[in-house]
Structures are given as C-alpha cells and as structure tokens.
Amino acid sequence: MNIALLGYGRMGQTIEQIAIKRGHNIVLKVDKDDTDYDITKADVAIDFSIPNVAFNNISNCLNNNIPVISGTTGWLDNYDNAVALCEEKKGAFIYASNFSLGVNIFFELNKTLAKMMSTLEQYNVSMEEIHHTKKLDAPSGTAITLAEGIINNNPHYDGWMLDDKADKKLPIVAKRIEDVPGTHTVTYQSEVDTITIDHVAHNRQGFALGAVIASEWIVGKTGVFTMNDVLNIG
Numbered sequence: 001m002n003i004a005l006l007g008y009g010r011m012g013q014t015i016e017q018i019a020i021k022r023g024h025n026i027v028l029k030v031d032k033d034d035t036d037y038d039i040t041k042a043d044v045a046i047d048f049s050i051p052n053v054a055f056n057n058i059s060n061c062l063n064n065n066i067p068v069i070s071g072t073t074g075w076l077d078n079y080d081n082a083v084a085l086c087e088e089k090k091g092a093f094i095y096a097s098n099f100s101l102g103v104n105i106f107f108e109l110n111k112t113l114a115k116m117m118s119t120l121e122q123y124n125v126s127m128e129e130i131h132h133t134k135k136l137d138a139p140s141g142t143a144i145t146l147a148e149g150i151i152n153n154n155p156h157y158d159g160w161m162l163d164d165k166a167d168k169k170l171p172i173v174a175k176r177i178e179d180v181p182g183t184h185t186v187t188y189q190s191e192v193d194t195i196t197i198d199h200v201a202h203n204r205q206g207f208a209l210g211a212v213i214a215s216e217w218i219v220g221k222t223g224v225f226t227m228n229d230v231l232n233i234g
C-alpha cells in the first residue's frame with residue numbers, strides 16, 4: 001500500500017517505521033512548510049499533525065478521493081464538517097482520539113464500569129491524564145473520549161471540566177511531565193473506598209500500529225468509521 005504521512009513529527013516517524021515493517025511504501029511525507037504536493041499518488045493518507053491544520057489536511061484528502069485516517073487531537077469543532085464532506089464526496093474517513101488497541105479496549109471497559117457505577121450515588125468520578133510537555137492540547141483527546149463514555153452512561157454527569165469542579169461536571173486534571181507518552185486514570189471515590197482503572201502507554205508504538213491497521217482496513221471502503229468498526233468491538 002502507498003501511504004502519505006501528513007505530519008512527520010513524533011507520530012509520523014513512528015508510523016513510518018511500523019508501516020515499512022508491515023510491507024508498505026511511504027510515498028509522501030508532508031510537514032509544515034510543504035504546501036505543494038500531490039496527494040493522489042497515495043492509496044491512503046495518515047494525518048498526525050497539529051490541531052489548526054488537521055481539518056484542512058483531511059479535506060484535501062476527501063476532495064481528492066483519498067481515504068484518510070486522522071489521529072490529530074484538538075480540532076473536533078470541525079468534526080461534523082469532516083463527516084459532511086466525507087458523505088458528500090462518498091469518501092472514507094476515520095478519526096480516533098487514540099488508535100492504540102489497548103486504549104480502545106479500555107474505552108469499552110470505561111463505558112461498562114460507568115454503567116455499573118451509575119446507580120451508586122456515593123461515588124464521585126474524576127479523571128487524570130498525563131502527557132509529555134510538548135503536547136499542544138488539554139485535556140487530551142483520549143480523556144475527552146473517556147469523559148463522553150462516562151457522561152453517556154451515567155445521568156449524574158452532563159459534561160466535563162478541566163482543572164475545576166462544578167455540579168454534574170466530571171473533573172479532569174491534565175498534567176504535563178517530560179517524555180510521558182500518555183497515561184489516563186479514571187477514579188471512582190467514596191468515603192469508604194476507591195476504584196481506579198488506568199491505561200499507561202509505554203511508548204508511541206501502540207498508537208502507530210493501530211493507525212497503520214486502520215489504514216489497511218479502510219482502503220476500498222466508503223463511509224465514516226471508528227476504531228470500533230476496525231477492531232469489531234463495542
């Protein structure tokens with residue numbers, strides 16, 4: 001498969017290594033100063049760039065009929081526009097806040113736990129995410145997906161709040177510590193005990209492998225998909 005990398009930073013470079021190991025060709029590497037490139041030489045594009053350019057990168061792929069995978073976080077104000085464009089162009093598109101197989105299992109575990117805890121009013125839920133100091137957005141996309149998994153399954157919460165507390169809002173604390181690839185912890189606390197579930201990424205290989213698997217899966221398909229479709233879970 002011929003792959004275009006849109007964003008050649010930490011994730012773009014890790015994806016390149018894994019894609020080559022799986023027998024693919026990287027035919028295009030696009031980074032911040034590359035404006036004039038031909039996306040049509042790729043079978044699929046993988047966008048891991050920065051929040052304010054992701055939608056533009058995705059639109060360019062959809063306008064040229066190239067299936068596109070995006071892992072960039074912090075651009076979701078435009079997610080519905082990407083879906084509409086994909087439908088209009090009969091293209092193929094997947095966004096995931098986290099492509100790692102382990103985190104996608106963790107997302108399902110989080111929803112199941114949220115359902116189980118929803119009748120136990122003595123527990124308060126909170127979340128912590130820890131990432132490296134170069135991260136541009138907070139809270140992380142993964143933390144937002146986890147929060148949505150709780151809010152949609154527990155009527156005591158109707159939203160989330162970063163570094164603050166308010167009635168019915170799930171509090172999220174975002175910490176930035178050098179070199180941490182990504183740690184997410186969900187905590188249920190009562191006066192008598194604490195339940196926690198967490199996911200700790202040891203490096204970026206898991207995110208990259210999931211993105212390559214998603215790009216292998218999407219070629220030849222039409223529609224807007226999620227990692228649950230790719231992994232057949234949920």
Ligand SMILES: NC(=O)C1=CN([C@@H]2O[C@H](COP(=O)(O)OP(=O)(O)OC[C@H]3O[C@@H](n4cnc5c(N)ncnc54)[C@H](O)[C@@H]3O)[C@@H](O)[C@H]2O)C=CC1
Pocket residue numbers: 006007008009010011012030031032033048049050051053057070071072073074096097098099100207
């Ligand atoms: N969904 C997932 O599984 C994961 C998502 N991420 C997200 O992916 C994004 C990238 O993460 P990293 O690679 O760690 O960041 P990074 O900062 O190392 O790489 C981003 C790259 O995008 C480049 N860029 C800037 N403007 C561009 C443009 N117009 N077109 C193409 N590239 C451009 C930057 O120069 C940089 O090299 C972030 O939003 C991060 O939150 C990161 C890891 C996993």
Ligand SMILES: O=C(O)C1=N[C@H](C(=O)O)C[C@H](O)C1
Pocket residue numbers: 073097098131135136139140141142143181182183
């Ligand atoms: O910026 C990162 O590094 C990561 N970003 C994603 C997020 O915002 O959830 C996924 C992963 O946690 C690493």
